[in-house]
Amino acid sequence: MSLPEGPPLRHCPPYWHVYETSCKRRWYDRELLEMLVTEFRDRTKEYYHWAIHTGLCQVNHQKTDPRYCLKNGDTMSNRVHRHEPPVTTDPVKILFRDEEKGHLVVRKPGSIPVHAAGRYGKHTLIHMIKHDLNEPVIYTTNRLDRLTSGLMVCSTTKEAAQKIGDQFTRGLVRKAYVCRVKGRFPEEEIDCQEPILAIDRQAGVNLVHHLGKECQTIFKRISYDPDSDTSVVYCRPITGRTHQIRVHAQYLGYPIPNDPLYNHPIWEQYPATCFKQLEIEPDRWKTEAGGMTGNQAVDAVIAAIKLERDSKEDWARWRDEMLFSHLMRKEGVEVVQVPGANGQSVMDDPKYLLAGCPAGVGSGGPELGEEGAAAALEGKAAFDSGMGSFCEECRIPLHPDPKPSELYIYLHALKYETDEWSYEDEMPWWAKEDWREGRAEE
Structure with a gap:
């Protein structure tokens, strides 16, 4: 399904900002570097080690060690040059x-x-x-x-x-939403009362599962478009769980087509209906940030969604790791190792090795072939081309702008009302009767 590109993007000039936060309970007794790498995955382990080493990242307003164990009452501050996404x-x-x-x-x-x-x-x-x-x-x-x-x-x-x-x-508060979903949604009203479980905080994944919280969403089809094989559906969420409409629509077999989470290709291998009675280890998954749930299917879904997000930023992370590894070596500081997937080197991917990473970095991997090697070398050439790939002030790798069509999904909050007040919006352009695939609102 092709999506309209929509209007241009709004940009914000970068600016310096100090984050300050108290130690959260889930951070207790965890090493500072491990917590940063696991909880804030937009930068690499090498960058966070550099930030701790130079004092950009402090605990209780003092420089500290990357292996410092966080405790109740600690205050963390991190001075960053903020580059907001458009x-x-x-x-x-x-x-x-x-x-x-x-x-x-x-x-x-x-x-x-x-x-x-x-x-x-x-x-x-x-x-x-x-x-x-x-x-x-x-x-x-x-x-x-x-x-x-x-x-x-x-x-x-x-x-x-x-x-x-x-x-x-x-x-x-009585709530009403409208969404566009894949397929021909049934004409009759559907009352979905499946429980929803928040399964991974980092990936933002929620599932219908028997351990989840009570949920109820009532769906009623408004229209069906045979050209795009999509339906406009009126939704009344009785409860208010995270991603409730998106998860229930997916569970019923009608995901929102431009939903990057719940219409990810991984769900074709593991349908949403297969998770309801699967056994997981809630104590383990709730206490280990970025940890495994103990179920192969659930872990595979989470891993695929995380990989999708990370792969879009792979070359930026590669540049980040290359730069700050170099700066740490110049300072004579050995980068601390962090266990788990979040602490692994992005340069272990074979495309980085083929692109000319320093000897001894990475562990190799399957051959990519001529096409993969060419793509890797092209990415490496972009990195070598000059300062354009970095912010000149803070040296953060710069990301390309997303497509405007990637910045929204077909889900719109339409109406809120109580016995005292009522507010309602008009239908979004993609839910109107004259909607056509690929045509944005004029």
């Missing part, structure tokens, strides 16, 4: 305002997270409402996934935020 140029729009109730209802475009997290700081809904829409005081009470668009019921007073938050918590 987002859509579709604006955040105010749809409704009720000064008396303290309600501010906005439409969030896909690609924009609600709150600052990870690499996102200014490219967030909160920041854009405050600075683009000149609303200095804003509170959010519900969240949408970064790739999901639609209504957000915000508040301009703390009292209103507390009241709306209580209504969401008590299940008093």
Whole structure:
């Protein structure tokens, strides 16, 4: 299915930023370097070791050792040159305002997270409402996934935020979404009450599983398009679990076609329906960050999704590892080894060896053939071509822009209502009757 490219991207100039956070419970008794490599996978082990060595990353505002064991009460700070990913140029729009109730209802475009997290700081809904829409005081009470668009019921007073938050918590808010799914969805209403389990925090994967939390989503088909073999479906999530609509639609056999998680090719090998009664080891999987669940099928799905994400950044990670390994060697510092998949060298991949990695780095692997070797050498040539592949100020490897069509999925929050108030958005362009494959809204 071809997707519309959409509008151009919104970029934010890089800026220096200090992250500061208290030690989380799951970090207790873990070594600093291991925790950074496992929890924050956008940079390599070599970079984090360099950051600790130079004092960019500190514990309790002091330089420390990469093997320092974190404990309750520790405060970690990390000074970074923040390069935010680009987002859509579709604006955040105010749809409704009720000064008396303290309600501010906005439409969030896909690609924009609600709150600052990870690499996102200014490219967030909160920041854009405050600075683009000149609303200095804003509170959010519900969240949408970064790739999901639609209504957000915000508040301009703390009292209103507390009241709306209580209504969401008590299940008093009736919610409606619309999505486009693969295949001819049944005409009759479907009430899916399968439990959902959050199986991996890093990959963001959720499954229908008997150990999961109680969930309920009611689906009703609006239309079917035979040309694209897709259906527009009205969704009423009775509960509010993470990725609930996406997981239930996938479980029923009708995933959202441009969903990078739940329409990943790995699900063809391991259908979503096969996991419900599989045995896993919850104590192990919940306590070991990035660890295995103890089930081959579940671990295979998680590994495939992580590999998909990492492979898009392979050459950037290779450049990161090459640069900071070199800087550490110049300082006479040996890089500390970190156990597990997250601590492995990206240069173990054969394409990096064929591209001319330093002798002794990497463990080899299967031959890639002439085509693979040519691609590897092309990537190496791009690295050797000059400073364009790095930020000149912080030396972070620069990533190419994503395609605009990769920044959203066919899922839109359409309506929120209680017995006291009701707010509804119009249908997104991809859910309208005159929608055609590959044609964006004009």
